[in-house]
Amino acid sequence: MAIKVLVVDDSSFFRRRVSEILSQDPNLEVVADARNGKEALAKVAEFKPNVITMDIEMPIMDGITAVKEIMGSNPTPVLMFSSLTHDGAQATLDALDAGALDFLPKKFEDIATNRDQAIRLLQQKVKALGQRRLFRRIPRASVDLSESNRAARSSQSTFNRNDKRDIAPVVNASFKASGKQYKVLVIGTSTGGPVALQRILTQLPANYPHPILLIQHMPAAFTPAFAVRLNGLCKIQVKEAENGDVMKPGCAYLAPGGLQMLIEKSGAYGRIKVISGKEDMNYKPSVDITFASVSKVFADKALAVVLTGMGADGREGARLLKTAGSSIWAQDEASSVVYGMPQAVTQAGLSSKSIALEQMANAILKETIGR
Structure with missing residues (x-):
């Protein structure tokens, strides 16, 4: 039909x-x-x-x-x-x-x-x-929630851009942290990504101890406004990445539209390098490009998350990260607007966990900082 x-x-x-x-x-x-x-x-x-x-x-x-x-x-x-x-x-x-x-x-x-x-x-x-x-974007049957958690999740369904209050994430009691040590969190996404990133990043504390790299398929005219919007909503800092930025804990760097974001070794966390990249690249920014760069600098110390999006961008970069010993997670099908990118890394056997969007922030916090 x-x-x-x-x-x-x-x-x-x-x-x-x-x-x-x-x-x-x-x-x-x-x-x-x-x-x-x-x-x-x-x-x-x-x-x-x-x-x-x-x-x-x-x-x-x-x-x-x-x-x-x-x-x-x-x-x-x-x-x-x-x-x-x-x-x-x-x-x-x-x-x-x-x-x-x-x-x-x-x-x-x-x-x-x-x-x-x-x-x-x-x-x-x-x-x-x-x-x-649309109702599948926030699945209600994926976890057993108490009435209090149902109310908490309902309160998260819409964010007011001027509201920076703490919002308690939905807890999945069955999630067990791996005990790995991390130095960076990197997230790649496309269709449905702006809302998904907002849901996750607004739940991270201001003192989050690692730098965060964000790759969202988005035109060059949009990424500055999106970074400003996220910064106004989040307790962490969010900025559009610039060439030469020294990565700092508690700051998220959004890859500029129309360009590629790479990481170079420098100091404790690294330095951002922004380049135009090859003309024939399908995506600018590309999740694959940033993931591959992160694998060279951080080896096994990265947690890489692939969220909702069309296509398979991120799969080959995730392969390099996994080979280096880093952890790969994917958003689950039920909560994805488009289950393309997460499906690609999952079907390739690269993702160790498939996690619903409303549980993602809590899982990241448990995994990376033990809370």
Whole structure:
């Protein structure tokens, strides 16, 4: 059965263009379109699409408001279209906070190096989102929770960006730390990553004793705004990585969009090197590139976590890390928006643990600092 899609945009040209592209795939069916968020709400109730593509700036009701309304009435996976500007980045992050699962640049020439590649990427993203149900992002049957922990987990479902209070992580009593010693935590992710990273990083204490490396597939215009947003939410420090940064405990370094982040030996923790990398690389930043670099500097002293995302970026880097003696974990399928990257490392036999998102922060704390 084809995945049903609702296309929402105030531009008739863009609605037609997106509809034509999606209709080229026999597994996708555009069942309706809408000119604004208010129309979208009615069309969602009428056609019950599996996926919605949504513009941000629209008259009558904008895309962010529409996402909030849809998630409150008929939760449906939403793919946002946005401009690659500072304002576009802020609005897209707001949309992800509201419940959207992924985004793409509105200019197709910004999506990929050629038109055919851009078309395939749009189709792949819509199909990936269409195969997921939103309630599975936070599975309720994966662990036995007391009523108090149920309440704690419910309180974590939405984060206010101005709220930096301590939030108690959900405890999985069956998790046992390995006793390994670590010097760095490194996390790679893609689709669904911004929300997943927010859930994990907001639960780390300000005195977390290791530096943290973050690789999120994201355009260059978005990573500065995302780093600022995370820094405002978290007790640890978060910054966009810069060439020459000396890594410090309790600080997370977000790989800049459009570039590659490597680690060099320097002092107790290392120094960050940011380069442009090869033009033919599929991902900038690439999880594989950073993981491989970490394996050379930290050997068996890294905990590497692969979170939700399309594709298999991170698998080969994880292979190098495991060979060096480091630990590899993956997010489980039920809590992943797209079970691509975590599945790749799991099926390759590289991941030692598959962990639900709501348990990940607690597991990291137990493993790396014994609490």
